[in-house]
Amino acid sequence: xxxxxxxxxxxxxxxxxxxxxRIAHVAATLATRAGEPQxxxxxxxxxxxxxxxxxxxxxxxxxxxxxxxxxxxxDRHQAAALALLGAHAEATVAWLDQEFANLADVLHALALLGxxxxxxxxxxxxxxxxxxxxxxxxxxxxxxxxxVWCDAREILRVRAEELGxxxxxxxxxxxxxxxxxxxxxxxYVVTGFVARDSEGRATTLxxxxxxYSGAIFGxxxxxxxxxxxxxxxxxxxxDPRAVPEAVLIPELSYHEACELAYFxxxxxxxxxxxxxxxxxxxxxxxxxFNPSHRGSRxxxxxxxxxxxxxxxxxxxxxxxxxxxAGMIGVPGTxxxxxxxxxxxxxSVVMIxxxxxxxxxxxxxxxxxxxxAERLLVEAxxxxxxxxxxxxxxxxxxxxxxxxxxxxxxxxxxTAARLFDQLGRGRINVRAIAQGASERNISxxxxxxxxxxxxxxxxxxxxxxxxxxxxxVVGPGNVGAVLIEQLREAAPRLRAQFGLDLxxxxxxxxRTLAISETGIDLAHWRDTYAQxxxxxxxxxxxxVHASHLxxxxxxxxxxxxxVAAQYPKWLAQGIHIVxxxxxxxxxxxxxxxxxxxxxxxxxxxxxxxxxxxxxxxIITTLRDLIDTGDRIxxxxxxxxxxxxxxxxxxxxxxxxxxxxxxxxxxxxTEPDPRDDLDGRDVARKLVILARELGLATEVADxxxxxxxxxxxxxxxxxxxxxxxxxLDAAMQERLDAARANGEVLRFVASLDASGKARxxxxxxxxxxxxxxxxxxxxxxxxxxxxYNKNPLVVQGPGAGPDVTAAGVFADLLRVAAYLGxxx
Ligand code: ADP
Ligand code: ASP
Ligand code: MG
Numbered sequence: 001x002x003x004x005x006x007x008x009x010x011x012x013x014x015x016x017x018x019x020x021x022r023i024a025h026v027a028a029t030l031a032t033r034a035g036e037p038q039x040x041x042x043x044x045x046x047x048x049x050x051x052x053x054x055x056x057x058x059x060x061x062x063x064x065x066x067x068x069x070x071x072x073x074x075d076r077h078q079a080a081a082l083a084l085l086g087a088h089a090e091a092t093v094a095w096l097d098q099e100f101a102n103l104a105d106v107l108h109a110l111a112l113l114g115x116x117x118x119x120x121x122x123x124x125x126x127x128x129x130x131x132x133x134x135x136x137x138x139x140x141x142x143x144x145x146x147x148v149w150c151d152a153r154e155i156l157r158v159r160a161e162e163l164g165x166x167x168x169x170x171x172x173x174x175x176x177x178x179x180x181x182x183x184x185x186x187x188y189v190v191t192g193f194v195a196r197d198s199e200g201r202a203t204t205l206x207x208x209x210x211x212y213s214g215a216i217f218g219x220x221x222x223x224x225x226x227x228x229x230x231x232x233x234x235x236x237x238x239d240p241r242a243v244p245e246a247v248l249i250p251e252l253s254y255h256e257a258c259e260l261a262y263f264x265x266x267x268x269x270x271x272x273x274x275x276x277x278x279x280x281x282x283x284x285x286x287x288x289f290n291p292s293h294r295g296s297r298x299x300x301x302x303x304x305x306x307x308x309x310x311x312x313x314x315x316x317x318x319x320x321x322x323x324x325a326g327m328i329g330v331p332g333t334x335x336x337x338x339x340x341x342x343x344x345x346x347s348v349v350m351i352x353x354x355x356x357x358x359x360x361x362x363x364x365x366x367x368x369x370x371x372a373e374r375l376l377v378e379a380x381x382x383x384x385x386x387x388x389x390x391x392x393x394x395x396x397x398x399x400x401x402x403x404x405x406x407x408x409x410x411x412x413x414t415a416a417r418l419f420d421q422l423g424r425g426r427i428n429v430r431a432i433a434q435g436a437s438e439r440n441i442s443x444x445x446x447x448x449x450x451x452x453x454x455x456x457x458x459x460x461x462x463x464x465x466x467x468x469x470x471x472v473v474g475p476g477n478v479g480a481v482l483i484e485q486l487r488e489a490a491p492r493l494r495a496q497f498g499l500d501l502x503x504x505x506x507x508x509x510r511t512l513a514i515s516e517t518g519i520d521l522a523h524w525r526d527t528y529a530q531x532x533x534x535x536x537x538x539x540x541x542x543v544h545a546s547h548l549x550x551x552x553x554x555x556x557x558x559x560x561x562v563a564a565q566y567p568k569w570l571a572q573g574i575h576i577v578x579x580x581x582x583x584x585x586x587x588x589x590x591x592x593x594x595x596x597x598x599x600x601x602x603x604x605x606x607x608x609x610x611x612x613x614x615x616x617i618i619t620t621l622r623d624l625i626d627t628g629d630r631i632x633x634x635x636x637x638x639x640x641x642x643x644x645x646x647x648x649x650x651x652x653x654x655x656x657x658x659x660x661x662x663x664x665x666x667x668t669e670p671d672p673r674d675d676l677d678g679r680d681v682a683r684k685l686v687i688l689a690r691e692l693g694l695a696t697e698v699a700d701x702x703x704x705x706x707x708x709x710x711x712x713x714x715x716x717x718x719x720x721x722x723x724x725x726l727d728a729a730m731q732e733r734l735d736a737a738r739a740n741g742e743v744l745r746f747v748a749s750l751d752a753s754g755k756a757r758x759x760x761x762x763x764x765x766x767x768x769x770x771x772x773x774x775x776x777x778x779x780x781x782x783x784x785x786y787n788k789n790p791l792v793v794q795g796p797g798a799g800p801d802v803t804a805a806g807v808f809a810d811l812l813r814v815a816a817y818l819g820x821x822x
Contacts, residue, residue: 007221009039011192011214014046015231016288017132020083026229027139029291030187037186039221042136043193043210044128045080048073052125059107060116066107074100077131084139092138096131103127122203126153126194129210137189148185152213153202155179155220156195162342164271165205167216168198176220190217211269215283219275226276226283227295228268234285234296235260235267237310237463242454242547245464245500249296249309253406256309257283257298259440263402264314273298304407307414308461311403313450317349318369319395319430322376323359326388334360340379346372350400350442352431361431363444366396398430399450402442403457409438418443421460424818425549426573426602427453448546456549459819465500466820468550470811471543473507473536474557475528478579478609481804482556487521489808499820501811502548506531507539509559514542536565544574550818554807555580564590570597570605577810579609579803581680584687588695604814609806611638611684612777612797620793621691621781630784631692635749638684640775640798641668641675642746646760647772649744655730656723663720667775667798671716676706678746678758685748685756688779694754704759706746737762743770768792775799 012026023045030038043049051073058066074096081092103124110120133149140147155175157168180188192210197203205212211228218226235257236246252260254273261270267285276283277300286295327333334353337360341348350363364372376392383389408414415434418441422429431444445453459466470486472479486501493499502518506527512534513519513527520527544551553569555562555578563582567590570576583594584607598605608618617636624631637643644667648658659676662668668675682701689696711722737744742762747769750756763770769778777797782790796802812820 005035005037007037007039007218007223008033009041009214009218009221009223009226011041011211011226011228012043012288013210013228013230014043014048016229017042017044017136018046020080020135022288023080023084023132023136023139025288026136027143027145029229029288031140031143031145039188039190039217039223040136041190041192041210041214041217042129042133044132045076048076048128048132049125049193049207052128053121055103055107056110056116056121056124059110060114062111062114066111067104070100070104070107077135080135081138084135085142088138088142092134095134099127099131119201122201126191126202126204129191129193133189133191140187140189146185146187148183148188150179150188150190152191152194152217153196155190156213156216157198158195158203158205159198160203162345162347165195165203165209165212167275172216173220176217180221188217188221205271206269208266208269209271211272212275215272215275215281218281219279222279223281226272226281228272228283228285229288230267230285231287231289232267232285233287233290233293235265235298235310238312238454238458239265239267242313242451243311243458243464245455245467246458247463250294251297251299251301251303252309253302254283254298254300255302255437255439256404256406259402259404259435260310260312262314263312263400263404263440263442265310265312268298302406304410306405306461306463307407307411308403308405308463309407310405311401311454311458311461311463313399313401313454314349315399315447315450316366317363317398317400317444317447318366319361319363319393319398319444320369320372320376321359321361321393321395322380322389323391323393324383324387324389325358326383326386327358327360330388336379337362337376340375341372344371344375346375350431350433350444352433352444361444363398363400363431366398369394369396395430397447398444399447399453400442400444401450401453401457402440403461404440406439408441415441417460418457421456421549421819422453424602425449425452425456427456451547452549455547459498459549462498462821465494465498466550466815466818467500467502467548468552468815468818469543469545469548470501470503471505471507471539471551471553472503473539473553473555473562474559475506475508475524476556477800478803478807479506479554479556481800482554482807483521483524485804485808487524490521497815497821499812499815501815504545505539505542507534507536509557510534512539512542514539536562540565540569540572540574544572551575552577552811552814554578554811556804556807558582560586566590566605567593567597570594570603571601573601573603575604575606575814577604577606577609577807577814579607579613579807581607581610581683581687583607584610584690585683585698588690588697591690604817606810606813607687608810609803611687612636612779612793612795613799614802614806614809615777615779615793615795615797617779617793618688618691620779620791621688624781624783624785624791625691629786631752631781632784632787633749633751633782634685634688634692634779635747635769635782636685636688636779637745637769637772637777638681638748638779638797639675639746640777640796641672642681643772643777643797644775646744646746647774647776649730649734651731651734651738654724654727656727659723660720671719673707673712673716673719677712678703678705681746681748681758682756685750685758689750689754689756692750692752696750696754696756700754701756701758704757706760733760733762741765745769768794 137149513531
């Protein structure tokens with residue numbers, strides 16, 4: 001093998017080094033890259049750094065637990081040594097014994113001191129890398145592969161600066177060159193994370209710093225590529241743990257990677273890019289568990305499409321807000337704020353200042369906020385005393401969400417889209433900052449909202465489908481058909497419109513079926529049949545999951561009890577679509593509460609299917625009103641059952657026989673009185689009246705019932721038996737109408753003054769209402785614009801298929817409002 005071939009640097013994270021089996025896999029993966037000189041930089045075995053830090057603290061706290069924890073850590077490493085080195089393990093086992101004996105001495109000293117010194121922490125937390133790299137290097141030799149172990153503490157010199165740990169390049173390069181001269185090899189196995197400071201003390205590059213080590217050693221060895229091996233296929237458009245729909249970014253620029261990493265994309269340490277940029281070394285992020293995947297490539301190449309590449313969230317932060325009218329126009333206040341913080345080595349994650357200069361807001365780590373607050377109070381004592389600064393306010397539990405992409409700069413509307421998504425997800429934005437590069441917009445939000453925000457924003461930029469958590473109440477007639485329609489449409493909605501409707505709960509009056517990721521709609525009946533008990537509160541709570549951006553309930557029941565929940569649900573921000581008439585025609589006070597709560601929370605309440613099933617009646621009426629038309633009168637036939645009866649009633653059969661037939665065909669309610677008494681029609685008329693802004697109640701409607709008062713009591717069978725008693729009177733009304741060339745129709749009417757009537761009317765045979773088919777519904781709007789020739793909407797207005805379709809259409813309107821491309 002020619003040594004003149006360039007090196008490639010490979011860095012393996014903790015997950016790749018978890019145990020002997022994974023470490024052996026690392027060696028095997030690298031060995032397949034035959035002929036490639038390698039710099040192999042490794043992290044500690046997974047969890048070891050945390051364990052070492054905990055040891056320091058528990059020893060310093062004089063708790064005796066540390067001895068046992070230390071023994072466990074030693075056993076873990078000894079076991080790995082035996083597994084990796086087999087018969088050749090002896091020397092390494094002895095070396096590990098010595099290492100752990102030394103560590104025990106340090107911990108013992110800490111226990112005597114009773115305080116965890118910075119130096120001890122720096123020394124101890126880096127030991128995991130020393131051990132893991134030693135094991136891997138030994139394993140290569142046992143395999144018969146080239147390997148020289150390189151302890152980075154003998155090479156790397158660094159100093160801590162404001163922007164992070166900086167490398168002393170000339171000294172480090174000289175030490176590395178000397179090391180290589182003394183021990184030439186085609187493979188060096190290097191300890192990640194560790195280094196020495198300018199005083200020669202062992203230190204580290206900061207948590208997650210092995211990535212940075214990988215790039216530094218890549219640079220020192222003049223490597224042509226740096227591969228960072230981890231447990232995911234590359235850099236995703238968001239943390240795949242938080243947003244499972246995140247997509248892999250195949251190519252991103254150094255700057256994009258820096259921004260994502262800085263704002264919390266743990267997959268790569270933000271400083272990793274610096275040495276690579278300087279020498280134009282491409283970085284690949286790859287998966288040890290899937291080594292054939294190319295991963296993400298990070299390089300100088302910029303691509304402006306899509307404008308937003310990814311979203312990340314940084315948690316554990318707090319906001320410091322310096323407020324006061326006395327700051328206005330006073331130069332240098334911002335400088336003093338940041339000067340004070342810099343002086344205390346407090347790093348400021350984000351800064352935002354309103355142009356009024358009335359307040360300066362900065363975001364710092366929550367762990368540092370108390371100290372930061374003290375520093376600011378000290379720096380501004382005078383101003384606080386004089387009231388020029390009113391207060392320094394601290395808000396904890398903050399996350400910063402950052403949207404990142406090189407293409408954002410030339411792409412107007414990105415910020416608008418971001419805030420739109422946050423608004424529709426009902427996420428309160430506490431502070432905003434946009435980098436001058438326009439490569440990043442960051443917003444500070446409450447941590448409790450972070451998961452939801454991440455998903456909403458991610459979907460809002462079409463990086464993933466717009467997900468809506470859907471709950472269906474009442475899986476009877478309409479509900480069951482709606483679920484079937486959702487199942488059939490789902491693949492198309494997803495592919496065409498990026499809309500992901502997940503039915504996560506189905507509730508009956510007592511039964512509740514739920515699923516975290518979405519009920520498999522192909523088998524929903526079985527799932528529902530096996531479901532346990534649950535009430536509407538449990539149902540709504542599940543639908544309104546904190547991690548999903550939007551929640552929607554489709555109430556397919558006709559229940560007043562469900563309608564009674566609407567005010568609460570809407571106030572929580574849950575959207576509602578329904579064919580249930582109870583809310584729209586129930587007490588006006590509740591109706592108003594529903595509208596007010598929806599307005600306040602931004603949740604949508606849509607009920608098109610409550611009048612005329614799938615026919616566009618309410619939508620048409622709203623369009624007329626919204627475009628400034630004046631509604632003079634609404635007339636209609638809103639009962640499919642009554643339409644059917646009077647279409648057929650021509651005297652050839654008695655009216656009672658027609659009712660019996662309709663009942664047999666399933667065109668009536670189980671008790672036909674519920675159709676014949678006109679109350680259902682009255683409810684629909686009330687719903688329309690309220691669209692006009694009228695405060696109509698059902699009791700205000702003058703209803704001419706077809707059921708005589710004396711028939712109101714008694715069973716359905718009694719009623720059916722009594723029904724022929726109505727035939728004569730009905731025939732008389734028909735004859736009278738016919739004598740005038742008219743027909744009988746059951747009509748609802750409303751005028752602009754609020755006069756509402758429902759009852760049987762004789763209508764000219766030429767009237768639109770006289771010429772419907774079967775169960776056709778009608779509504780006729782007489783308006784300023786549609787005056788001589790009113791606007792008529794006609795069509796089948798009942799039946800589960802068209803009603804469910806009406807509910808579905810409302811659902812899609814809500815989705816479109818939320819940003820789906822429907
Ligand atoms: P390692 O131990 O290999 O250094 P880390 O746990 O430090 O691995 O980083 C990998 C993890 O980073 C992934 O498992 C993933 O959950 C997380 N992560 C956060 N943001 C992103 C992102 N945008 N793309 C990919 N992974 C991410
Ligand atoms: N082992 C160190 C840590 O856990 C460094 C690293 O893995 O990158 O922070
Ligand atoms: Mg890492």
